[in-house]
Amino acid sequence: MTSDDQISISSLAHERAKKVMPGGNTRSSVYEAPFPLYLKSGKGAFVTDVDGNSYLDFQNNFTALIHGYDHAEVNSALIGQVGRGLSFANPTESEIDLAEILCDRVPFFEQMRFTNTGSEAVMMAIKAARAITKRPKIAKCEGAYHGNYDYVETSFDPIPADWQTGSAEAKAYNDGTPASVLAEVVVIPFNDVVGTERVLERHKQTLACVVIDPLPSRAGLVPVDPEYLSFLREFTARHGILLISDEVLSFRLSYRGAISTYGIEPDLCAFGKIVGGGLPIGAVAGRAETMQVFDPSRGKPPVAQAGTFTANPLSMVAGAAAMRALTEVEVERLNALGARLRCELNRVLAASDIRGNVTGAGSLFCVFISDREVKDYASAYHAWQQRQLLSRLMSLCRDEGVLLSRIGLGALSTPMTETEITMLAVQFGRALARLAEKTPSAAVA
Ligand SMILES: Cc1ncc(COP(=O)(O)O)c(C=O)c1O
Structure with a gap:
């Protein structure tokens, strides 16, 4: 070696x-x-x-x-698509196929939107929550990784001096993070109902969403406690705050995703990774009523999402083949x-x-x-x-x-x-x- x-x-x-x-x-x-x-x-x-x-x-x-490497069905779906075209400025049926497969699997997935990465999926879910609630703030767990988006990368690597004070203040992860970004994030302690309730109570009027990863890799890759998740669901529902489940990593935990195994329904789920069959992907899904926030059929939607390579047919066919085989x-x-x-x-x-x-x-x-x-x-x-x-x-x-x-x-x-x-x-x-x-x-x- x-x-x-x-x-x-x-x-x-x-x-x-x-x-x-x-x-x-x-x-x-x-x-x-x-x-x-x-x-x-x-x-x-x-x-x-x-x-x-x-x-x-x-x-x-x-x-x-x-599926590891060189998976026969994923390869053949990709080779077929290469001969038909790599990407277009029009939708293709391949995105409907993958959306149908995923909506059939997860009970609360009525509609979805694709993105190119998991980071983008989390970003779109947060934008949706802000547009729906007309509130600015988000809550995230200390140490949780949710991708590269400015708001969620805060407090990714907090030191003991930060968390031991019980302060909900977000800490910059990257140099140059504007104070205005930090001001819109509150940080909650993972799996700690009492500490989290204290923070959420203080900010409940201005919170658009709580983002939770059911199996946060940087917080020990330990599963979220069912009581903690139930508390978050109940508290957010009571105060008109959206609950976003970030399953970019953990969607593979069951055939129906991660949070479904707890019998809890979030307002939106951001996921990605395995559903692209090895190609770049992300997705946001939820009930049709919530997903309406992205609907452009009645003019400019509350959240307009674009992206040159969004739902590109290569990711879509690879994803569909991978999901069918899983x-x-x-x-x-x-x-x-x-x-x-x-x-x-x-x-x-x-x-x-x-x-x-x-x-x-x-x-x-x-x-x-x-x-x-x-x-x-x-x-x-x-x-x-x-x-x-x-x-x-x-x-x-x-x-x-x-x-x-x-x-x-x-x-x-x-x-x-x-x-x-x-x-x-x-x-x-x-x-x-x-x-x-x-x-x-x-x-x-
Ligand atoms: C929980 C979680 N959210 C978001 C992301 C970001 O996804 P991506 O790397 O596709 O942007 C990751 C990536 O590892 C992740 O584990």
Whole structure:
């Protein structure tokens, strides 16, 4: 396998990249020092890098590729569409197909709109909430990631001094965030009914929406508590505030999305990733009455949405093929494998000299290196403090032939079976042993 100090084609590619892109990078989340692996191809559950090394891939492009690589039906849908046209300034029937498939699956999806990314989907849902309620503010959980939109990227990485005061003030994530943006966001503590109620009570007259991710990756990849979700639903409904479920990551948790498993209906759902079959996508869906806010048939709608590549037929046909292949049985099989995987990795961790745990739900998981159980934003934050160690562990996993994202996040894909879980457990165990050897202090992380 590639090691950092060998001259590899990946390292040469990174040298080329640095000349034309800042840090050689166009996506901060895949930045890696001294250089990332440059990938060449993928097949099933495996990818191959430009140096010819093969890896079992649990990254699946940050969970988007639910069918892994080179899926026959997705490929054939794409090849067919390539011959018919890549994009048009008119709608195509492909968008109706995908919308019908998704509306048939999720009980409260009566109508939807497509976007190009999950970030855009969250942005459109927030714009809709503001237009409907005629209120400016949004509430989001501290530490939750909802994409790149200015308002939701605030308080993405709050430090203890920020959250321990119990203040609802949003903190800038990127330099240059205007004070006016911060003023329109209030921050609530994930899974804490009392703390959240205190904040929402104060701002209820000016809140357009509460955005909640049922399985927030940065707050520990721990599921939202049913009581917390019920409280949010009841409070928002009582005060005319919209509840937006951000399922960009977690839509794969069940055949009917994430929040449906709680028996709770949000006003809008923003989702994406897996529903594009591996191509760029996002979507906002809800009851027809709520979605009317986007309807241009009676003149300028309250929220006009555009986008040159919105609902482009390539994403639509790939998405439809991927969703048709993702049957309810297949979702359940992956979820059972996910439970096995978390159990196996926790067993391997417990038997190692490294303290940590593996969280997640369904077919998603996240590795934490920490001496405490990760169960909320605060415990996840302490684990993030061990980022260097986690990053080293992920590099060692890569050297053993398995890829997880740098933040320890992983996702199953449908080509995977028990065999891949066993392989991962073995590779992960070896990587842990090497980490303990190289970093004796890690044992008391
Ligand atoms: C919960 C959540 N919301 C929004 C986004 C943004 O989606 P995208 O990267 O497609 O813009 C992500 C991406 O990982 C996400 O996990």
